[in-house]
Amino acid sequence: DGGITQSPKYLFRKEGQNVTLSCEQNLNHDAMYWYRQDPGQGLRLIYYSQIVNDFQKGDIAEGYSVSREKKESFPLTVTSAQKNPTAFYLCASIRDGASEAFFGQGTRLTVV
């Protein structure tokens, strides 16, 4: 079955360490997205990519980096420059020209 896989579901890291969150899809979707959710808040756009080897900053890109070397994969790195990295991170994708989005289960990152 096609879908989006985010791993891991829960992640703990020490302050000051970079951490990479995985997002893989086997849906042949062109557009992929990363969102962040803080407790009691809505989802905010970090980065998005509409084609391989290209990506754009969202509303809260500072302290994050991404890559899109393959259509299937859009990993998000939370760098040590991100002041408050503890949050829920959601990956999503949309097929070009289609009207349906698919969502990962999310990764809950806790930095201690």
Next chain:
Amino acid sequence: KNEVEQSPQNLTAQEGEFITINCSYSVGISALHWLQQHPGGGIVSLFMLSSGKKKHGRLIATINIQEKHSSLHITASHPRDSAVYICAVIQGAQKLVFGQGTRLTINP
């Protein structure tokens, strides 16, 4: 003003009550999703709508494209329905926008 507005932000009800959560958006869309997130849990997609109405078990979702409005209804609500419900719309060229979410609590 957010492009996608949900109401209410918080809703508390007794078990068995009929629940309605609303979503309004300001620009044209190609589709709308209703998502569910249990406390401390991940995101689950409940419905995708581009017109009309869909039903799955006790959940019903409707959309009125002309009025730019969608509703999610829960019949015979149960404490296990307690979660955050999120509306997400696809606008234009693959722009995905989320509402702020509605926190639903169903008391036994």
